[in-house]
Amino acid sequence: MKDKPYLKKYNLAEPDLGELEKEYLIKAYDSGWISSLGEFVDSFESSFADFTNCEFAVSVSNGTVALHLSLIALGIGSGDEVIVPSLTFVATAASVLHSGATPVFIDSGSKTYNIDVDLIEKAITDKTKAIIAVHLYGQPSNMKEINKIAKKYNLNVIEDAAEAHGAKYHGVPVGSMSDLATFSFYGNKILTTGEGGMITTNNIDLYQKLRFFRDHAMSKEKRYYHTEIGYNYRMTNLQAAIGYGQLSRFDEIIGKKYKIQKIYDDKLSKLSKYIEPMRKIENVLDVPWLVCCVLRPKFSVKRDELLLKLSQLGIDNRPFFIPLHTQPPYKRFKFFSKNPDYSYCESLSSRGFNLPSTNMLDEKDVEYICAKVFDLISS
Numbered sequence: 466m467k468d469k470p471y472l473k474k475y476n477l478a479e480p481d482l483g484e485l486e487k488e489y490l491i492k493a494y495d496s497g498w499i500s501s502l503g504e505f506v507d508s509f510e511s512s513f514a515d516f517t518n519c520e521f522a523v524s525v526s527n528g529t530v531a532l533h534l535s536l537i538a539l540g541i542g543s544g545d546e547v548i549v550p551s552l553t554f555v556a557t558a559a560s561v562l563h564s565g566a567t568p569v570f571i572d573s574g575s576k577t578y579n580i581d582v583d584l585i586e587k588a589i590t591d592k593t594k595a596i597i598a599v600h601l602y603g604q605p606s607n608m609k610e611i612n613k614i615a616k617k618y619n620l621n622v623i624e625d626a627a628e629a630h631g632a633k634y635h636g637v638p639v640g641s642m643s644d645l646a647t648f649s650f651y652g653n654k655i656l657t658t659g660e661g662g663m664i665t666t667n668n669i670d671l672y673q674k675l676r677f678f679r680d681h682a683m684s685k686e687k688r689y690y691h692t693e694i695g696y697n698y699r700m701t702n703l704q705a706a707i708g709y710g711q712l713s714r715f716d717e718i719i720g721k722k723y724k725i726q727k728i729y730d731d732k733l734s735k736l737s738k739y740i741e742p743m744r745k746i747e748n749v750l751d752v753p754w755l756v757c758c759v760l761r762p763k764f765s766v767k768r769d770e771l772l773l774k775l776s777q778l779g780i781d782n783r784p785f786f787i788p789l790h791t792q793p794p795y796k797r798f799k800f801f802s803k804n805p806d807y808s809y810c811e812s813l814s815s816r817g818f819n820l821p822s823t824n825m826l827d828e829k830d831v832e833y834i835c836a837k838v839f840d841l842i843s844s
């Protein structure tokens with residue numbers, strides 16, 4: 466394998482924007498409807514509802530407020546506890562605090578990136594109101610068990626599907642297996658609108674609450690009259706135009722991702738002395754948001770140096786998320802039982818990293834990246 470004669474920057478993630486998005490964006494612009502009313506907001510919402518097999522979809526400004534608005538619509542606030550995985554992007558837990566409730570962190574389990582369903586029941590108290598199931602790095606959580614526990618204890622479930630557009634669990638799209646599910650369209654996500662988010666639901670009452678609180682909680686009967694404290698969490702028609710184009714191109718976008726992931730799988734399988742194969746969960750369709758690698762425990766000490774050297778070669782990368790129960794503003798919330806155990810997510814976090822996953826990569830790029838990974842960890 467020949468090295469490239471020049472150094473190219475291989476990006477972790479980039480928007481995959483097509484001509485269709487541009488056409489819709491210009492159409493929105495030319496219509497003058499550039500704020501949060503307009504045909505693309507409606508089209509994007511209804512096509513996103515279809516995409517997730519849900520009755521309703523509500524567009525919002527980003528994935529973080531999608532979570533916050535969901536908690537508000539469920540009536541969750543001060544004095545309540547919400548169960549969340551510790552290994553996730555910070556917004557999952559920050560939104561719980563924004564609502565006034567307290568996050569209760571759980572380890573990852575069953576050799577997946579996601580919440581350990583065997584630990585959830587131990588964390589439930591009489592204050593617990595909801596579980597947020599995150600489909601981390603595109604890998605669906607064990608929704609069957611989560612919903613079973615939620616039913617037993619009368620809890621709400623929110624799916625944080627920010628990283629998992631199009632993933633399926635037992636043939637069912639993520640976003641349709643809970644009371645409310647949230648998506649992000651940040652620039653590095655599978656579908657993007659620059660900044661943006663969506664909430665999906667099959668519950669008409671929650672749907673109406675989401676729309677009410679998204680738009681300043683203004684009374685329908687009497688304009689500028691408010692019975693609750695609301696928010697301005699709307700998406701603009703310009704963002705929705707891009708989103709509608711992105712969603713129309715979903716098969717093309719995800720097709721490229723699967724192709725790239727497959728090349729990585731082939732190449733990385735030869736590094737199985739160093740990199741663990743992830744447990745393949747039966748009946749689950751992962752979406753390759755970011756290419757994930759987890760070093761075997763005895764090579765974990767090499768992780769940070771490996772990432773630094775890859776960066777110096779122009780190969781973008783990132784370490785796995787840092788468990789939230791270890792971080793300054795969240796540390797104080799970890800003790801849900803006498804002996805909380807976070808050993809698996811701490812281990813995953815110290816060994817895991819993501820390699821360039823942008824759709825702009827071709828086979829040669831992936832070969833080059835994997836060859837460099839091999840050189841660096843085997844030396």
Ligand SMILES: *Cc1c(COP(=O)(O)O)cnc(C)c1O
Pocket residue numbers: 527528529530553554556557599625627628648649650651660661662
């Ligand atoms: C990106 C992300 C969010 C937040 O979405 P933003 O649109 O960036 O606000 C929430 N949860 C997870 C798991 C994410 O990856």
